[in-house]
Amino acid sequence: MKSEKVMSTGHSKAAKEFLKNQTYAKWHDATFWAVRSKRDNMAYGLDEWEQLREKASQIKRHTITHLDEYLDLFATNAEKNGCIVHWAKDANEFNEIVYGILKNHNVKKMVKSKSMLTEECEMNPYLEAHGIEVVETDLGERIIQLKGQKPSHIVMPAIHLNHDDVGELFEEKLGSEKGNHDPTYLTYVARLSLRNEFLTADAGMTGGNFGIAETGDIVVCTNEGNADMSTSCPKLHIAAIGLEKIIPNYDCLAVFQRMLCRAGTGQPTTTFTSHFRKARPTAHPMHIVLVDNGRSEWIGNPEHWEALKCIRCGSCMNTCPVYRRSGGYSYSYFIPGPIGINLGMLRDTQAHSGNVSACTLCLSCQTVCPVKVNLGDQIYQWRQQLDEFGTANPQKKLMCKGMSAVYGNEGIYNLGTALAHWANLIPSPLMNCGLNPWAEGHKMMEFPKKPFHKLIKDLEK
């Protein structure tokens, strides 16, 4: 399938929508900065934090460059435990495999905990088209499912809605009290409704934060306990996991368990860190679906393979000044923020070039990333290739050509800076208008009478 070409300015156009509601935009920015600050408190609370980041990065580098061995070991151990392991080459195969398992067990309704992989594969619409009811059980995911939306953040999927939005949604969908938009009350309403879903579902699906090669465990971290509820009542458990989530052993897991939540939400741990090794005695054997969907190609990309180190904590988006001020829906890929920009480009350069300009190159993302993915450097590298992809903005290309002509020639440059102050005389409405692309989003600067070079030379005299 050939995707529609999106030029490199796609994100900034979409962000205009987000910025229309300034009250909300300011709240969004402040909320994520608060999460970033909580992360800092956690990091500063451990003397070994930077050592952990370095170890985590090295473990991941080792693991993803030996992943074929670890995957084989994981699958062998999981099968020894009595699990049924499936391998999916792409999203389509993944959806077919899951549907096949559900059909064999005559499943009508499946509860599931949060999984970005199932978003990646667009599993829910596929299963629903085949007559299976899918109920999201993470509160944020449930909210956006009822609203018919997609997540705007990988850890806080409903962050784009406020308590009034959720209150009105629950009045309509769950019959909550009119006008009662108190978050505690609304959470309780959702709890009662989801409790009924857990008790009546035929199957439960979880993602997996980690797969442990040495033991065959699938490890799932949640605060709500919804992954555990999803697998404690229904008689069938399917775990879906991307290839890169496999790590060697518990010693490695200790490093990541300590960092995941501290980095992502600023908590010392998630409430539940659950290890699923086999089905409970009264249930059918557990199924594990390992999904490639591009990963075996991405590992070969010389500049971008380290994106596979990501543990999906969300800290890069929490800290990103562009994400905080533009929201998840301004990005064309389903994962927003710095990691989403890179994963989107690995997926499809034509469809997702619009995101690479959503970066100030401040590199805050790679400063906080617990596994040291070089996120900002990678975004810079993608930008160098836009022309090759045919997604460079023509206006910006022209400006760059002009700038290299000016900066490459001392005579033209000096003449330009000496005369620039004449531009100050042009009346503001003529300068700050649509004809001047520079004035979009910023006011034209005032040029000094004396250029900087001249100023320094005069001072040196």
Added chain:
Amino acid sequence: MSNKEDILKRYRANVREMYDMPDLSDIAAITYGDPLVQFIKMTESVGGHVIEVKEGQDINTLVREMYPDAKEIASNLPEVTIATRNPDTVGRARDLNGTDVGIIRGMFGVAENACVWIPQTMKEKAVMFISENLVILLPKSQIVNNMHEAYKRIEFDETYDGYGTFISGPSKTADIAQVLVMGAQAARSATILLLPE
């Protein structure tokens, strides 16, 4: 060629440079002068409660005092005599719904983050999550400093060897407007009863 072989072969062929596994034995992980004090502090900070059980004090009386209105109490622990339901003998997991208090056993606690290791030791593990209030019995001598130490000693049960979890405080969420609410989908309160030697 099977999907597995196909995927592994393609992956292997595309790997460019191989990296070594780092040495993890030199991680200078945090330790505490008194891990128990830190464990109690962290449990309270994640929204849990801690009660130190005195020598000779009866757990059943204590739980009754804590939850005077509780009608359904679920446990398979031999020392719990007030249980009205047993997760080993219920017909279906869902029959545990409506449990006011679930009482389970923790093997050890972790000082840095209030995690308690709880392997499945009952037929239906639903009791750990479905109960409105969770009570965890934990010997107070069994506290480790950090997760590195914890992962060196976790063990699954011999009979129920398919599942184990770390629990740190009650179920919680901040998914509605970032307001923290205790009691999302699992237990709304979590109390650690620290048992004497």
